[in-house]
Amino acid sequence: MIHTSVSPAQITSLEPATGEVLWQGAVSDIDSSVERARLAWPRWAMLPQSDRVEFCRRLTRDLRRMGEDLVHLLARETGMPLWEAHAETDAAIARVEIVVRAHAERCAQRKLDNGRNGMMATRHKPHGVLGVISPFAQPLLTPLTQIFPALIAGNTVLFKPSDKAVAVGEAIVQAAARMGVPDGVLQLVVGGAEQGQALALHEGLDGLLFAGSASVGLGFARAYANRPDRLLRLELGGNNPLVVWDTPMIADAAALVVQSAFQHGGQRNTSARRLIVKEEMAEPLLTAVKHWADLMICGAPFDDPVPYMGPLSDMAAADGLTQSFIWLMSNGARPIRHPTRPHANLPFLTPGIIDVTPMAQRPDVELFGPLLQVVRVRDFDEAVAVANETQYGLCAALVGGTPEHYSQFWAQSRAGLVHWNRPTTVDLPAAPMGGVGLSGNLRPGGAYASDSCAFPVTSAEVEQPRAVLGAGFMMEEVEGI
Secondary structure, eight states, rough: OOOOOOOTEEEEOOOTOOOOOOEEOOOOOHHHHHHHHHHHHHHHHSSHHHHHHHHHHHHHHHHHHHTTHHHHHHHHHHHOOOOHHHHHHHHHHHHHHHHHHHHHSSSOOOOEEEEEGGGGEEEEESSSEEEEEEESSSHHHHHHHHHHHHHHHHHEEEEOOTTSSHHHHHHHHHHHHHHOOOTEEEOOOSSSSSHHHHHOOOOOSSSEEEEHHHEEEHHHHHHTTTTSSSSSEEEOOOOOEEESSSSHHHHHHHHHHHHHHHGGEEESSSEEEEEEEEEEEEHHHHEEEEHHHHHOOOOOOTTTSSOOOOOOOOOOHHHHHHHHHHHHHHTTTTTOOOOSSSSSTTTOOEEEEEEEETTSSSOOOOOSSSSSEEEEEHHHHHHHHHHHOOOOOOOOEESSOHHHHHHHHHOOOOSSEESSSTTOOOOOTEEEEEOOOOGBBOOOOTTTTGGEEEEEEEHHHHHHHHOOOOSSOOOOOTTOO
């Protein structure tokens, strides 16, 4: 079923695996929400940081208390397999302590005694009211990675989840309310693209933390171009390359390809979109990858046997990827494995693999789902060059090769995440995460998210007034001096 608004005043979230209604509610009044956030901000910012940290820990404890109810809600609203919902929930609950440590490291108060010149101090202040807009993918983990550092720094937060994942977003905000987070500090903003635009461009907003598509992110970047007084952090997608080079471990390499391209249904911004492989290795590697794809179970969250991959977000996404595969074939690409639609009225899509080497011009787009494009190359210099044939720059990975190959790959890859013999989707919670080009605006999230949630203020401090006026004054006796 296609995910749509029921009426101009309502949003409905459907279960992708069944098409059934999971959540329905009215769109938010953006002006009212911003006003409440602005009223709540001074008191929240004045609280000791330890109090704000404790509020976030309480929120996490309440999410942990929800247990299987939260896991099942996440699985139902996204369609992800139950094992994957467990993994995301565990990662989200663990995130608060990672953020607390990162904030202490990135935004610590520092003082330097300069003797007669007094004290030099650096402290950090919050921006004020921040908007957080998060995507359908990882609707529990991604927003908490943004919300926790924003709250701990002393900002109030207006959180707009994807209109396809409102139920999970509401669970986060309700947990905060139950744990005593003051009114107006963390609010849910319900709506679609129109409400997201209204929130992002609202005059009462001091900054925006956005994770989502490059097209929407570019629109926000243009809108913020003449507003240097506002913060904008963009975490966007990628046309991510995975290079496989000289290695006798074909089975392991194939497994890393499958994890990178098809785990999470290919619906991560770090999922591999392009497989670049040495010509001599192509046939054995692709045979192994296709073998795993043929055996892959694509099903609903609670199916038995357990699926490896769930449905896409909605019918529009599944239809779009199917049409993209056909377009690639019609422009010279050779199919290796055709994607199939097991259920005509639901957005399930099995993995598609296609060799785009023969294409005169390969499109540089993020095909968000389980569709892997293959490019065969002759030497390593060509592999690196093809990997960089993209305006994006989020993630790149090398499987196989020598330490010298990896040194060249790391040095020449245009990406914010560069891995060796690991899947592109590897989770590194204590590390910065961000990209270059169309993948971000050089303000990484992850462990560096605190950098965007508070700004440093440097102070020169002396307990008593002390000053000396030097040259440039006429000599004259002044009474009292």
